[in-house]
Amino acid sequence: MHIPDGYLGPASCGVFYAVMVPIWALASKIVKKTLKAKQVPMLAIGAAFSFIVMLFDIPVLGGSTAHATGAVLIAVLLGPWASCICITVTLIIQAFLFGDGGITALGANSFNMAFVEVFSGYYIYRLVSFRSSLKSGRRVLAAGIGAYIGITIAAFLTGLELGLQKGSHSPYGIKESVLVMTGVSIFAFGLIEAGVTVMAVKYLQGREGYFEIKTS
């Protein structure tokens, strides 16, 4: 789902940066306030975890790549604002140090994966799990549904953003881009993301204190 440099026009890049700057500032403020000093390394570990998960990607027609992100899993475990920081950090490292994803498209990539995917997935998880016990099966299911819907919404948005650039920066229109990106997510990576999240939450439910780390 990484949009590299050159796929979006300067105006689109500017709009997404303008949207993300206040979100990053707010995330920074909230996490700084709620994060306990001993949880600081967890942010970096969460980001590294997401980095590893994101590396297994495949190119898809329509202009981008498809992969799992671990974004909703991190949101369930650390909270959505901390997850927003973790995913942004992952995207920054990929863009600046490895040339994967773009520096001009960083705002758009962060909007899709660090904001929309994280928050939609997290609040779907909250809605489905609704006051159930931390160790209940419902919570595991809720995490899976949240992850599946979250990544699919992000993939849909990526397709939409790329499709809107047809004629100037992207070779494909909205129909092709949205269909391919959303389809790959619905039938492949959404399932992988949900599977990974379900298994990880289920496994961690058996461990003491995994929800206690939540920061926001």
Next chain:
Amino acid sequence: MKSKHHNFIQRTIINFLEFFKNSLFFEEHALRESFMQNLSPHIKFLGIFLIVLLTILMKNILAIAVLYLICLLFALTSRIEIGYFLKRTCFFVPIFAVFIALPAFFADFNFALVFVARILTCVSWVILLALTTSHTKLLNALRCLGIPQIFVMTIGMCYRYIFLFAEVIENTYFAIKSRVGGRVHYKHGQYIASWNIAQLWNKSLELNKQVYEAMLSRGYTGEPKVLNE
């Protein structure tokens, strides 16, 4: 088919680990005394950001080609082996871009060419920045550009964890391979992979405690410092 899947996973893991180990040499290039390395990280960062932005605006293949050639020239004057630079810049995104643009080449050749050239040029400039700037200086530049401290600190720490996690994955992969011996049904393979991801997270929680204690022992008081400060 199963064998192909197995080889694909093996290839992915091995290529990924090899790529990371190679990327450690980034610092080696950044430490060389030469043109780009001697530039201020802030100027380099802003300059390259503007060049990437300019490339995105361009529609003329010749103008993009000139920017690309300038980038290659800068890489050469910065004592970066050109073969290595081309390998690094073509490894990820440009190959994907060619694959993505393949059908478009038949419909509108010029547009597809500009599309791929634009991406190759952007990626090359960004990789040039990464190769000629030590990561500490690059992080420091991000801090000075107003990026919140919590992001800069997390980036610095995360970078080191990535290598650690890569090692964990490599060890786990070879441990499973040496014990399983024969073929594993793909469903069982998915099961193993999911448990491993969860176990990786569990190890992360344990690591968190150790890292925090290490930070305290080095004088961490809640306000992180970048090495150059």
